[in-house]
Amino acid sequence: MPQNIIPSTGNTPASAFERLLTVMNTLREQCPWDKKQTMESLRHLTIEETYELSDAILEADPDEIKKEIGDIMLHLVFYARIASETGQFDIVDVLNGICEKLIIRHPHIYGDTVVQSEDDVKRNWEKLKLKEGNKSVLGGVPPSLPALVKASRIQEKARGVGFDWEDKSQVWEKVEEEMQEFKEEFNTVSGVPVDIEKAEAEFGDLLFSLINYARFIKINPENALEKTNKKFIKRFQYLESKAAENGKALQDMTLAEMDIFWNEAKTI
Structure with missing residues (x-):
């Protein structure tokens, strides 16, 4: 097999992205490993790369963040390349699709809607999603999200339509209430046998209320x-x-x- 010409380094976002697509296409056509991959085989690797990016962000390591962003971008163009082979969609469809979505979801930027705050933007976002066919405000929360992240997303989405506490002091009262209920269900000092199912339910309520309070004081619980x-x-x-x-x-x-x-x- 003749050696491939290495595509030149891109000096603009467009040329750098085009270089990635060229490399991806070459690997898909010629590399035994890349030729074998499917969306299903890549899925767990993508999840792993996402966690590696998350770790790099928490470590505040810019070199690692840059590397992990690159790994995830490779996966994204890989999925688009696989889909293009069966005529489902291609990378152009993906990019235009996200641009159209962002334009539609930001009528305060690309239309005449007036907003006064970040909360207004979030409320508009959720209203537009419902108009697009979502049956529930919570329908966009992926079922497979880790429970801690899912709780945060559920609370944020409920807030987006105005279902929220008015003040953080009310949320803290709820935390104390849930703590007391948990202590009553799981009082190891008393020596009374514990109903694990009830204790688990109360512990879940306590965690949910703590996550809610964290949101009010701008702490990301994850x-x-x-x-x-x-x-x-x-x-x-x-x-x-x-x-x-x-x-x-x-x-x-x-x-x-x-x-x-x-x-x-x-x-x-």
């Missing part, structure tokens, strides 16, 4: 929890390394001994 996960991992791995330095295994240490290293980790 980001907040992931940062705590990363902090815990860093501290726990420090604990493991210090234990190893002292010739000990964690399972052989007392909690008091582990706490010494854990508290050291907090200062790093």
Whole structure:
């Protein structure tokens, strides 16, 4: 097989995107791995790349963010290329489609609708989606979203049509109410057998109310929890390394001994 000419580096957004399409087309036609791929085989890889982009954003690593955006863009043009082979749609249809949607959904920019705030924009967005055929405001929330993210999206969409608390103090009252109900259902001190199903339901209500409060004070609960996960991992791995330095295994240490290293980790 003759060697392919490497397409020149693009100096504009249009030429750089055209270069990606050229490379994608060549790989699809000539690479054994790329030729085998389907939308279904790429799906789990795309999910993985999305999480890698999310990690890079949380780490505030611009080089990694740039790389992961590129990986996701490759996947997007890959899907469009696969669809074009059966005449379903192509990349031009995809790009024009999203442009048309954005123009229609922004009548305050491309029409004569007047808005005063971000909330007005969100309300208009949801109204337009209903006119386009959505049967429910919540219909656009993907069922497969992780529960924490899904709760945030449900609350945001409800707010978009005016179904929301008026003040954050009301939301905090709800948090305290749900906390009390959970304590009543899951009071481990009393020694009374716990109804796990009821306790689970109350715990879910408590989480939902906390996510709601986070929204009111501009905290992204997914980001907040992931940062705590990363902090815990860093501290726990420090604990493991210090234990190893002292010739000990964690399972052989007392909690008091582990706490010494854990508290050291907090200062790093």
